[in-house]
Amino acid sequence: MKRGSPELTAALAQLADQHLRRVRRTVALSDSDSRTQIQIDGHRLVDFSSNDYLGLARHPALATAMGECARACGAGSGASHMVTGHGVEHQRLEEELAAFTGRARAVLFSTGYMANLAVITTLAGRGERVLLDRLSHASLIDAGLLSGARFKRYAHADATAAESDLAAGRGSPTTVVATDGLFSMDGDVAPLEALARASRAHGAWLVVDDAHGLGVLGANGRGTVEHFGLDGDDVPVLMGTLGKAFGAFGAFVAGAPDLIELLMQKARPYIYTTALPQPVAAAARKSLEISQREPWRRERLSALVRRFRTAALRHEVPLAPHSGPLTPIQPVMLGSSEKALAAQQELFRAGFCVIAIRPPTVPRDTARLRVTLSAAHTDAQVDALAEALGHICARVGAAPEAV
Numbered sequence: 001m002k003r004g005s006p007e008l009t010a011a012l013a014q015l016a017d018q019h020l021r022r023v024r025r026t027v028a029l030s031d032s033d034s035r036t037q038i039q040i041d042g043h044r045l046v047d048f049s050s051n052d053y054l055g056l057a058r059h060p061a062l063a064t065a066m067g068e069c070a071r072a073c074g075a076g077s078g079a080s081h082m083v084t085g086h087g088v089e090h091q092r093l094e095e096e097l098a099a100f101t102g103r104a105r106a107v108l109f110s111t112g113y114m115a116n117l118a119v120i121t122t123l124a125g126r127g128e129r130v131l132l133d134r135l136s137h138a139s140l141i142d143a144g145l146l147s148g149a150r151f152k153r154y155a156h157a158d159a160t161a162a163e164s165d166l167a168a169g170r171g172s173p174t175t176v177v178a179t180d181g182l183f184s185m186d187g188d189v190a191p192l193e194a195l196a197r198a199s200r201a202h203g204a205w206l207v208v209d210d211a212h213g214l215g216v217l218g219a220n221g222r223g224t225v226e227h228f229g230l231d232g233d234d235v236p237v238l239m240g241t242l243g244k245a246f247g248a249f250g251a252f253v254a255g256a257p258d259l260i261e262l263l264m265q266k267a268r269p270y271i272y273t274t275a276l277p278q279p280v281a282a283a284a285r286k287s288l289e290i291s292q293r294e295p296w297r298r299e300r301l302s303a304l305v306r307r308f309r310t311a312a313l314r315h316e317v318p319l320a321p322h323s324g325p326l327t328p329i330q331p332v333m334l335g336s337s338e339k340a341l342a343a344q345q346e347l348f349r350a351g352f353c354v355i356a357i358r359p360p361t362v363p364r365d366t367a368r369l370r371v372t373l374s375a376a377h378t379d380a381q382v383d384a385l386a387e388a389l390g391h392i393c394a395r396v397g398a399a400p401e402a403v
């Protein structure tokens with residue numbers, strides 16, 4: 001793009017014309033707000049858009065852990081992990097994450113985005129191939145591009161398609177198959193058993209990004225891998241984040257000792273960046289502890305998901321077709337970006353924050369409202385949302401292909 005040119009204005013105008021321009025809102029919180037309430041422009045809204053599935057992000061014990069650690073260790077880490085930035089809280093958190101996921105070792109990253117860049121660029125390079133689910137998170141796609149490997153996307157959640165791509169890649173070997181565990185915008189899960197079998201048979205690494213599944217799925221909240229009864233042999237590379245169900249910030253990769261050591265030695269998104277603040281690690285440790293000690297959070301969440309689906313279907317809300325486990329991501333399919341924005345606007349007026357998700361985050365003509373539930377929501381909030389959605393979707397009109 002030319003410097004200072006009217007092309008910038010034109011590019012912005014084009015986004016607006018296509019109903020694709022994004023709006024950033026400043027969210028205010030106050031002590032009197034419940035854990036699911038936010039304030040935007042002075043309006044108090046019930047937040048049905050966050051990834052705070054277990055209701056931990058605003059838990060006072062996390063804030064206390066953070067504050068105590070900050071007083072002892074300071075706010076910043078001062079250096080990268082391989083220099084002098086790796087502290088005791090980081091070390092303990094890595095050990096606890098390894099134990100939680102049943103892996104030999106785990107290593108922290110500042111963000112899930114960086115963890116995905118690190119994993120894919122370390123395991124795949126020029127002359128190799130990376131296979132991704134078509135609806136994989138943007139960070140996996142960017143990682144594939146950055147790796148220099150040839151990458152191919154197979155049809156969403158289609159393990160048969162992945163397997164035939166694996167079989168076809170004799171000339172340049174496929175080294176990595178990567179997928180979200182629980183898909184962030186669709187709320188369904190990857191066919192991990194079949195992907196694990198195919199990856200093993202073809203000697204490819206299977207990387208599972210379980211940003212949304214960890215803490216939520218599986219009998220003990222160990223995520224999509226636990227839901228399917230799989231282990232570290234089936235899924236040798238597990239990426240998880242700490243900013244979603246765990247209510248803090250940061251990410252990690254868990255796996256065998258050599259895998260983790262090689263990431264630390266070679267991954268540029270690990271080496272060339274400041275270690276995340278220790279108080280953040282302290283908060284994550286606290287949330288990991290609470291999430292394991294309080295399984296009622298997961299039970300409450302599933303009860304709310306069932307309640308929401310039943311009420312929404314009664315009000316003829318066009319929920320995405322569902323198969324597999326019930327998850328806290330419940331998309332309402334509206335099709336066009338214009339309809340999704342109109343519905344979002346009406347929901348704001350009715351006191352709910354549900355953000356419209358549009359291309360390029362989701363494929364064309366699949367714009368949606370991404371409803372997410374949290375263990376902190378009340379029955380009454382969920383019932384009221386389902387009813388409001390019923391009225392609003394009837395007015396704006398659903399996507400033709402939705403149920």
Ligand SMILES: *Cc1c(COP(=O)(O)O)cnc(C)c1O
Pocket residue numbers: 110111112113114116137139180184209211212241242243250251
């Ligand atoms: C949120 C998310 C990420 C990125 O994690 P951050 O820690 O927010 O950078 C990666 N993958 C998936 C599937 C996600 O939903």
